[in-house]
Amino acid sequence: MLRWPSFIALYRNDAMPHTNTHIRDLDTLPVSTLFWRYAIPSIAGMLVTGLYAVIDGIFVGHYVGSHGLAAINLAYPLVMLQVGLGAMISMGAATRIAIQQGAGDMRAARGTLLAALALLALLSALLPALGLPNIDLLLSWLKADVQPQVAEQARGYLLLMLSGAGLTMGPMLLTYLVRNDGRPKLSTALMTLGALLNIGLDYLFVGVMGKGLAGAAIGTLLAEAVVLILALAYFFSPRATLRIKLGQLRPDWLGLWPILALGAPSLLMELNLALLLFAHNRQLLVWGDDLSVAAYAVAGYSESLFTLVIHGLAVGMQPLLGHAIGAGQPDRARAALLHGLKVGLGIGVAAWMAVQRFPAWIAGWYSDGSAELIEAGSRALRLHLLAMPLDGLVIVGATALQAMALTRLALGVTVGKTALLLPALALLPMAMGLDGVWLAMPMVNLLLGVAVSLLLWKQIGQLQGVARAESS
Incomplete structure (x- = not known):
């Protein structure tokens, strides 16, 4: 067993990098290199933090x-x-x-x-x-x-x-x-x-x-x-x-x-x-019934793994983007934003394909072998997570807007999700029954995804314009 003094000793040299070196790296190293330097530890930290709930769900579902x-x-x-x-x-x-x-x-x-x-x-x-x-x-x-x-x-x-x-x-x-x-x-x-x-x-x-x-x-x-x-x-x-x-x-x-x-x-x-x-x-x-709630737990735990990765990615992008904006480096700010969006969308598409292709296998992680739970969980996964790439885009976009000091827009995205989702949850089931509950989140992510895409397109264009004006 690892004793506490030894545990501390392992990290006796674990200090934050010197401020000047840290800032020099942000100014000079390639954006792609910096992106992964920040994103990987951030994603790992997010996953570790979120594992408590997911682990509980897996064991509860199985046993x-x-x-x-x-x-x-x-x-x-x-x-x-x-x-x-x-x-x-x-x-x-x-x-x-x-x-x-x-x-x-x-x-x-x-x-x-x-x-x-x-x-x-x-x-x-x-x-x-x-x-x-x-x-x-x-x-x-x-x-x-x-x-x-x-x-x-x-x-x-x-x-x-x-x-x-x-x-x-x-x-x-x-x-x-x-x-x-x-x-x-x-x-x-x-x-x-x-x-x-x-x-x-x-x-x-x-x-x-x-x-x-x-x-x-x-x-x-x-x-x-x-x-x-x-x-x-x-x-x-x-x-x-x-x-x-x-x-x-x-x-x-x-x-x-x-x-x-x-x-x-x-x-x-x-x-x-x-x-x-x-x-x-x-x-x-x-x-529905309590089985529907259990199916939602299956979809929710799976969604949380995805959102933890995307949140980690967004948090890792934030210091790069924020520093570039503050340092007056529009070209590096644009590169950091585009890199974050491309990686986020790539992860979202990959996760969506896995969910749509293997829903029964994923539902089986949280099941004791019940065919009913696997069937209900599979449908919940396919419908509730139908817009995963756009969900990732909204998360990365809101963080990017905040990093660029566009706080009101970032807050509007966050509040807008709740403002749209509550009415969608109330109205869609009246027309579609239980499927309306599953599809409320994807529909909201579709609307917000389009809105965030337009906001970010505008910001990317402005950054590109500033960079060209400075270089000319």
């Missing part, structure tokens, strides 16, 4: 079946609330600490770190205190009580996930802060360790011991507890720049509001996703 998949999908909006709160603290604290460190105020940065930990402790106590006494009301609100088997699995899962709310939020916060402390490799290693532990523990509790969704929750929480302990130990070690000492536990209480304000967009983004999941679940129960 519990369609009732388990339906239960976890119906209960998951509440887990997404916890994730959103964790993302709010993480992004808010990381942003504030980065600003304070940049200004050379290490004392203030340490105070913000301690304030974030105090806020984490408060929410870790508040969420179970509010949720556990009202578990039956929450299950009813989520429609997770539609069938006794579904209700039993969802109840066991939510009881544990609410009880361990701090273990859902804490690792996200600490790994963000470890990365901000100049240890990106250590942060990635901790997340990878958590994902690997989750696989082993899920197999033990769900596959071997047969504890169902409760077993999946236990495996997830134990894996996250290990990551939380190791990351927290790092900040008490001499390796940490923002080292925490027991005699200097002075949180910056006035920094709580800036943390919340800076992190609010991350919370809103996660709440938006939770709302869309909740809306889909509701309509699937109206026009």
Whole structure:
């Protein structure tokens, strides 16, 4: 077993590159080289972060079946609330600490770190205190009580996930802060360790011991507890720049509001996703049944793998594009944008072809062998993911607009997806039944894809025009 001091020692030289070298590379190296240098670690980090939910889905599908998949999908909006709160603290604290460190105020940065930990402790106590006494009301609100088997699995899962709310939020916060402390490799290693532990523990509790969704929750929480302990130990070690000492536990209480304000967009983004999941679940129960919800889980887990890759790609493109815009390099900005769009569309087309060609095989990842689940999951995959290339285009496009400081347009794309999807979910099933629920997302992605394409075409043309004017 790898001991904590050895684990830290592996990354003792894991420091951020010198600023001048970093900027020189952004100015001089080929855009294609820089693109993959940034995109590959970003994609890997996104995949590791998202593996927890996908791993749970695979084990639940194999060992519990369609009732388990339906239960976890119906209960998951509440887990997404916890994730959103964790993302709010993480992004808010990381942003504030980065600003304070940049200004050379290490004392203030340490105070913000301690304030974030105090806020984490408060929410870790508040969420179970509010949720556990009202578990039956929450299950009813989520429609997770539609069938006794579904209700039993969802109840066991939510009881544990609410009880361990701090273990859902804490690792996200600490790994963000470890990365901000100049240890990106250590942060990635901790997340990878958590994902690997989750696989082993899920197999033990769900596959071997047969504890169902409760077993999946236990495996997830134990894996996250290990990551939380190791990351927290790092900040008490001499390796940490923002080292925490027991005699200097002075949180910056006035920094709580800036943390919340800076992190609010991350919370809103996660709440938006939770709302869309909740809306889909509701309509699937109206026009279908719990098997339809299980089929949606199959499509949703598969979609999440694709979107994690595309998000990683977009996040990797962002610093290249943003730096080129800020440095007044329109030709390099145009090259970075075109490269990101081409790669994103290529991945989208490849993923779409795989889904359309092998839906039963993909659905089999999440199935206990049930022919009904594989058939329903295959139809959900083919219809719900019909516009995958355009979905990828929208994600990359929104990130590109944000990187070019076109914040209102980027926000309009994000908000527009929800604004269009909710009416589509309400209206399409009236004409098409259950298939209308599956086709709501592709139709919205088609409309947004066209709009984003026109916006980006305009930006590419403007960048090309500026580059020509500068060269003449």
